[in-house]
Amino acid sequence: MPRSKAIKEGRKVFNNLYYFPENQMLDCNQYIIVDQNSDELALFDTGNGASLKGLFDGMKKINLDPNNITKVYLTHEHVDHVLGVYKIMEVMKENPPKIFAYGDTANILKGGNESKIFPGDWGIGPEMFGIEIEPLEIIDLIGLTEVQIFPGFTFQIHYTPGHSLGSISYYEPNHRILIPGDLVFTGGSFGRYDFPGGSLNKLIESIKFVNNLDVKYLLPGHMGISENGNQQIELSYRMVRSIRSFY
Numbered sequence: 323m324p325r326s327k328a329i330k331e332g333r334k335v336f337n338n339l340y341y342f343p344e345n346q347m348l349d350c351n352q353y354i355i356v357d358q359n360s361d362e363l364a365l366f367d368t369g370n371g372a373s374l375k376g377l378f379d380g381m382k383k384i385n386l387d388p389n390n391i392t393k394v395y396l397t398h399e400h401v402d403h404v405l406g407v408y409k410i411m412e413v414m415k416e417n418p419p420k421i422f423a424y425g426d427t428a429n430i431l432k433g434g435n436e437s438k439i440f441p442g443d444w445g446i447g448p449e450m451f452g453i454e455i456e457p458l459e460i461i462d463l464i465g466l467t468e469v470q471i472f473p474g475f476t477f478q479i480h481y482t483p484g485h486s487l488g489s490i491s492y493y494e495p496n497h498r499i500l501i502p503g504d505l506v507f508t509g510g511s512f513g514r515y516d517f518p519g520g521s522l523n524k525l526i527e528s529i530k531f532v533n534n535l536d537v538k539y540l541l542p543g544h545m546g547i548s549e550n551g552n553q554q555i556e557l558s559y560r561m562v563r564s565i566r567s568f569y
């Protein structure tokens with residue numbers, strides 16, 4: 323696996339929300355919310371660890387200080403979304419951010435369960451990203467219906483399995499933001515359901531659920547983002563149901 327130093331070029335989605343698109347294999351899109359009162363930053367998903375330097379460089383380029391990351395929110399337990407946590411804990415050990423995850427994702431990271439972080443038979447391991455998996459301190463979001471990340475940004479927590487056991491979607495109704503991890507993507511695409519812990523039926527149910535939310539900003543774990551969220555989710559919902567009809 324290339325330990326890419328390529329800078330992750332960020333851009334503003336609106337106001338205090340930034341988008342850092344994935345720029346290498348087995349990485350993910352990342353999102354940052356800035357607290358306008360304190361300059362604190364919240365980061366959604368951490369990438370694969372090898373890409374963290376590129377994120378930090380991209381942040382500095384647009385005047386976001388990585389040292390201000392105080393909270394990290396994970397969408398699900400897969401390598402391309404969580405390995406960066408270990409790197410963050412290493413480089414920010416003086417002042418580590420709090421790490422939030424839900425249910426199975428929280429348990430997998432608390433237990434250092436490598437086989438769930440690397441699902442299926444990819445023939446890769448954490449060492450390829452310069453990471454060692456170890457038990458982490460995680461704040462479990464299970465049981466919460468919403469979480470105030472910063473004033474003006476209160477996200478609902480929705481359990482949306484199908485892609486993985488611990489998959490959640492973060493939904494902010496005022497700005498109409500959906501951060502669904504790998505549940506649903508733009509362009510009619512949707513998450514894989516063939517990994518252990520995945521389920522096509524659950525995926526369809528979860529996409530059906532988010533299809534009923536009022537979404538402007540669709541900010542998925544891979545591929546592009548959209549400001550026509552509902553239109554894009556509807557498209558994915560139609561596509562995923564057409565798959566089921568093959569079986």
Ligand SMILES: [Zn+2]
Pocket residue numbers: 398400485486504
């Ligand atoms: Zn995934």
